[in-house]
Amino acid sequence: MRLEYQIAxxxxxxxxxxxxxxxxxxxxxxxRLITALEGPARRAIPDARLAGSVTxxxxxxxxxxxxxxxxxxxxxxxxxxxxxVSILLLYTTLAARDLADHSIGVxxxxxxxxxxxxxxLVSWLVGRDTERxxxxxxxxxAVESVAENTVDGIIAPLFFAAIGGPAAAMAYKTASTLDxxxxxxxxxxxxxxxxxxxxxxxANYIPARLAMPIITAAAAFTGGRAAAAxxxxxxxxxxxxxxxxxxxxxxFAGALGIxxxxxxxxxxxxxxxxxxxxxxxxxxxxxxxxxxCMMYAATGIAAAVFLSARWGIAALLKMW
Numbered sequence: 001m002r003l004e005y006q007i008a009x010x011x012x013x014x015x016x017x018x019x020x021x022x023x024x025x026x027x028x029x030x031x032r033l034i035t036a037l038e039g040p041a042r043r044a045i046p047d048a049r050l051a052g053s054v055t056x057x058x059x060x061x062x063x064x065x066x067x068x069x070x071x072x073x074x075x076x077x078x079x080x081x082x083x084x085v086s087i088l089l090l091y092t093t094l095a096a097r098d099l100a101d102h103s104i105g106v107x108x109x110x111x112x113x114x115x116x117x118x119x120x121l122v123s124w125l126v127g128r129d130t131e132r133x134x135x136x137x138x139x140x141x142a143v144e145s146v147a148e149n150t151v152d153g154i155i156a157p158l159f160f161a162a163i164g165g166p167a168a169a170m171a172y173k174t175a176s177t178l179d180x181x182x183x184x185x186x187x188x189x190x191x192x193x194x195x196x197x198x199x200x201x202x203a204n205y206i207p208a209r210l211a212m213p214i215i216t217a218a219a220a221f222t223g224g225r226a227a228a229a230x231x232x233x234x235x236x237x238x239x240x241x242x243x244x245x246x247x248x249x250x251x252f253a254g255a256l257g258i259x260x261x262x263x264x265x266x267x268x269x270x271x272x273x274x275x276x277x278x279x280x281x282x283x284x285x286x287x288x289x290x291x292x293c294m295m296y297a298a299t300g301i302a303a304a305v306f307l308s309a310r311w312g313i314a315a316l317l318k319m320w
Contacts, residue, residue: 001083004307007161010090011303018097026063026092026170030177033059038182042192052192056178056199063174068167089166093173095153096299099146100292106142107288110135125149129265136283137264143283144260146291147252148245152176154295155214155302156207162306175199201243208244211298212237212251214305218297219255224290225280229255232277239274246276253277255294256287 019025037055045051067089075082102125109118118138123130125145133141156176161169179200182193212233220226232254233247239261240246253260257280261273 001079001086003086003162003165004310006083006086006165007090007158007307008303010087010161011094011096011158011299013087013091014094015097015299017091018101019095026089027173027177030059030063030174031181033062034178034181038192048191049194052182052189053195055192056175056182056196059178060171060174060199064167064171067170071166086166090161090169093157093161093166093169095149095157096295099149099153099295103142103146103288103292106138107285110138110285110288127266128271129268132265135285139283139285139287140258140260140262141264142288143252143256143258143291144249146288146295147249147260150215150252150295150298151204151208151211151244151248154299155211156204158299158302158306159207159210160203162310172203175203204244208247210302210305211248214298214301215248215251215255215294217301218294219251221297221301222290222293224255224294225257226255228257228278228280236274236276239276241273246274250276252291252294256290257281258283258287 034055037058041051041055042048045054070089071082071086074085102121106118106121106125109115109121115135115138118135119130119133122133122138122141122145126141128141130138130141156172157169160172164171175196178196179193181196182189183197183200184190184193212230216226216230216233218224219229229251233251236250236253237247240249249260253276257278259275259277259279261276263270263272265271
């Protein structure tokens with residue numbers, strides 16, 4: 001089966017099934033490997049930055065090689081098994097349905113006027129203190145998470161899958177997991193996690209910039225402010241501390257006519273993030289639903305663009 005069909009089927013599985021908790025997920029195994037290697041790496045290599053670099057590269061290489069081996073061995077057994085294994089592995093790298101389920105759970109809690117539950121649910125999506133968030137701040141956190149993860153959980157995995165199949169997609173997912181686990185600027189990981197953070201930034205550089213036209217098109221399809229999405233992404237996309245996350249957040253902010261960023265609490269300390277977007281309208285719970293509609297539209301557009309590009313390149317190569 002052609003890779004394009006494998007990716008399309010994997011995406012459909014994600015949209016239908018999401019991330020069932022009973023299904024063993026590679027990210028959990030990757031997380032355990034990172035945890036298992038950190039201690040030995042620190043003890044064997046006194047330089048924390050070098051130890052972190054070795055850990056990050058070893059985990060990414062192990063994940064890519066394991067994925068390639070699984071696909072290759074299954075292909076030796078049966079071509080249909082190879083297709084099934086490839087589709088299953090690709091499916092685990094995508095997170096559109098899971099992202100929607102979590103963020104819509106926040107929306108439903110707000111609809112029930114259960115702010116405490118909304119705060120608890122949004123804490124699963126963001127790395128900030130949520131215990132004292134107002135409703136508008138909960139909405140802001142949820143929308144920011146949907147925007148950022150539209151790149152991390154959808155556009156980037158699809159991009160790498162289209163380039164290099166399951167192994168490339170899993171390598172990207174591993175880099176993203178490393179960044180989420182050790183890529184912090186805390187005392188523990190400021191040096192050890194530096195390489196992991198840089199790898200994640202590099203891996204997301206192209207997908208994040210492709211996200212700008214993709215999200216702009218998604219805004220047009222869903223009735224958002226497409227022109228504002230493009231304008232705000234260009235104007236405010238570089239304000240974010242991350243060289244990549246700000247682009248998607250700015251595009252979403254422009255499309256929805258809201259302002260993201262600003263003051264938040266992280267580990268008991270106030271953090272003043274750059275403000276992104278213009279407050280054309282006040283943040284409201286309905287913006288979570290609108291953000292998810294844009295996310296789903298962006299998913300379809302990204303898949304269509306990347307798979308069409310593969311078909312087009314393959315056709316050109318045949319002509320030559």
